[in-house]
Amino acid sequence: MTHSQLRLVARLAPALILAGCASAASAPATAAPAASAASAASAASAAPAVIAAPPAPVAPPHAAVPRSFSGLDSGAARITIFVATTRRSVQSERPGDRFGPGDADSLQFAAVSVNVPPYSVRGTGELPRPSTLRVNALSYRPDPAKDFFISAVIPVDSARFVSRLATDLAATKSRDVLVFVHGFNTSFEDASLRAAQIAADIGFDGSVVLFTWPSAGSVSAYVRDQQAARNAGFHLLRVLRGHTMAALPGRLNLMGHSMGSEVISKALSLVGQSDTLPKFTQVVFAAPDLDARIFRREIFPKLESRASRISLYASDDDDALRASRSLNGVWRLGLGGDSITVIKGMDTIDASRVKADVLGHTLFGSQTFLADLAALLSDGRAPAERRLLAVRRGDLQFWRFRGDAR
Numbered sequence: 001m002t003h004s005q006l007r008l009v010a011r012l013a014p015a016l017i018l019a020g021c022a023s024a025a026s027a028p029a030t031a032a033p034a035a036s037a038a039s040a041a042s043a044a045s046a047a048p049a050v051i052a053a054p055p056a057p058v059a060p061p062h063a064a065v066p067r068s069f070s071g072l073d074s075g076a077a078r079i080t081i082f083v084a085t086t087r088r089s090v091q092s093e094r095p096g097d098r099f100g101p102g103d104a105d106s107l108q109f110a111a112v113s114v115n116v117p118p119y120s121v122r123g124t125g126e127l128p129r130p131s132t133l134r135v136n137a138l139s140y141r142p143d144p145a146k147d148f149f150i151s152a153v154i155p156v157d158s159a160r161f162v163s164r165l166a167t168d169l170a171a172t173k174s175r176d177v178l179v180f181v182h183g184f185n186t187s188f189e190d191a192s193l194r195a196a197q198i199a200a201d202i203g204f205d206g207s208v209v210l211f212t213w214p215s216a217g218s219v220s221a222y223v224r225d226q227q228a229a230r231n232a233g234f235h236l237l238r239v240l241r242g243h244t245m246a247a248l249p250g251r252l253n254l255m256g257h258s259m260g261s262e263v264i265s266k267a268l269s270l271v272g273q274s275d276t277l278p279k280f281t282q283v284v285f286a287a288p289d290l291d292a293r294i295f296r297r298e299i300f301p302k303l304e305s306r307a308s309r310i311s312l313y314a315s316d317d318d319d320a321l322r323a324s325r326s327l328n329g330v331w332r333l334g335l336g337g338d339s340i341t342v343i344k345g346m347d348t349i350d351a352s353r354v355k356a357d358v359l360g361h362t363l364f365g366s367q368t369f370l371a372d373l374a375a376l377l378s379d380g381r382a383p384a385e386r387r388l389l390a391v392r393r394g395d396l397q398f399w400r401f402r403g404d405a406r
Helices: 003-046 158-170 188-201 219-246 260-269 292-304 319-328 367-377
Strands: 077-089 099-116 149-156 176-181 206-212 251-257 280-286 307-314 347-350 388-393 396-401
Touching: 077 158, 077 188, 077 219, 099 158, 099 188, 099 219, 149 158, 149 188, 158 206, 158 219, 176 188, 176 219, 176 260, 188 206, 188 367, 206 219, 219 251, 219 260, 251 260, 260 280, 260 292, 280 367, 292 307, 307 367, 367 396
Parallel strands: 077 206, 176 206, 176 251, 251 280, 280 307, 307 347, 347 396
Antiparallel strands: 077 099, 099 149, 388 396
16 A cells, blocks of 8 residues: 555544444444334233223112002902922813822923902911812802912923013012922812912012922822822922022022921932032921931931021921821921920921811911911011010020910
8 A cells, every 4th residue: 555545544544433433323223212112012912901890790670669469458369379390281171180190200380370369258377269069070160259269370381480480570579489399188279279378378579489299189198199209309409409590589488388398308318518509598397297307317407508597387286297107107397295306506486386277287277377477488587586485495495386366
């Protein structure tokens, strides 16, 4: 390189170095916004998505005021009973004969309309029916102003059963359901009329579900009825778990009379400790024809945690249960007296002083009993809040009616 070329390089070197520094400095300045954008995008993708809050559950519809039965003071009324049954259906022009004593061993459903006569022709607890002179094969002409009778039976499938039950609950303030299981020697018609009479006489602000099992309706068919009751327990459990709860009741109550307690007992025996079962508000056993030992040992432990209150109405004046004790050879849960069943966690009420039917077995005709049942089912009152006398037995306590005029 010549002398003149070296001098030229010397003059240009500082400028070239400054240009290189400026280029190096400008490269990070250009990359920084790109990195910043990438970081922002990464942060945005890492931020959790905003999840909308689920809508608040909508309360099932209900009436503003309780269902009223005041119309019965002056005229007849029609009450709808929702029937779940394991009876065989029968072709008959007479509504009360639509389900017979045959065992279908499967569930059928119906909405049953029952005529309830006014209190001007009957007292609370009375159940007047058409005389045999007005009920024959040629004509069926009950008097709405005087008689209890089934006016219509509408068979429905399980979905319509639930839908009709839900619609009826919407016409009540409480949305309560009472599942009633009848006893021995009871026809479909007998059970339906009794369920309607109970609903009317206690002023029940809710819907009544009648579970009617295939009783033969004959005093001589005790053993046959007992087997039919036990077989029906499986189907009652299906109704309790599925159909009644699908209608979204506010409270679920269960009541068994006489051998109906055998149906309930069998249903509960099929429930495992971890199985799901709806929580009952009230469970009532009225004159239960059930082995007291089995109830104490096997049924009560399963029921205790699944019911807010369990009530037993027992009597020492029950000839039907005395006969059952002789036939079965074991103490019946519904018998009173010195051996009345008293269990911690269950309200036992001695109803020996209450006037029942001729056998002392059916209490639903007693105004005293019905008033107590209304206080229990409709108001949820404890025994101490009702017109009952407390009786001590060691560390336990049971209750006693003050009594009816004999």
